[in-house]
Amino acid sequence: MRVEIEKIESKIPESVKLMVHEETESIHRLAEFIEQENFRYMLLSCQKDDKIYQVQCREIYYIESLMEVQYIHMKDEIYCTRRRLYELERILPPEFVRASKSVLLNMAKVNQYKPIAGGIMMAEFENGDGTYISRKYLKGLRAKIKEGLL
Template sequence: MKVEIEKIDKEKLETARLMVHEEDESIRRLSGFIERENYKHMLLSCYKDDEIHQVKCREIFYIESLMEVQYIHMNGEIYCTRKRLYELERILPVEFVRASKSVLLNTAKVERYKPIPGGIMMAEFENGDSTYISRKYLKGLRAQIKEGLL
């Protein structure tokens, strides 16, 4: 399926138009997902202290992978998930980008980027936490920031 995106003025109402051969249950679910703007308020199931929590993705600062467990860093809280980083990368909103082999960061929560000797960069968050952006991912991230995609 081809996706077309058109930027419009802030004063205009955002709309989505689905042109399909047949309307089935999956298309109706997609339509409802878009209409309710669920993509803006996505929840992620995590655990902490043997309890399952639903965390709002927009409140996540970064996700760090250590020994097959992904630690979800939020403002003063850390949750865990067994989902792999590549799985999270596929389901999380576009603000989440790969910063290194073991980190996904939420660019909407980054307060500043600081270059570090050696060709890497530090991302500092609103809550005082920070994480490194490796050389491998820095070029792509820098291009997205300059283009205003993030």
């Protein structure tokens, strides 16, 4: 099956047109999935205290990699996963961007960006937490902000 994606201006409402040979139950489920925008609210499996949890990606502030474990920082909780950062970067929604070699940042959760000496920036969140954005990734982050991808 072929998929076409067309970028439109932000003032035009987004829509999807499914052109199918036959209306099946799976096509109706796909249409419902799209209409309810479930693709925007992906769940991620992670662990804490030897228990497995499903967290909503939109509630993640940032993901930090330390010693082959990825720590998922939420408002009041920290979970972990063994999935590699590059795998998470590939499957997470577009508001997640690389902020440094070891951090993925959810731009939708950032309250403010503050410049720090040496060309790096600090992203601060509503819960008082924060993470650094390295010079290497700053240009890509600025481009996403200017494109209005959030």
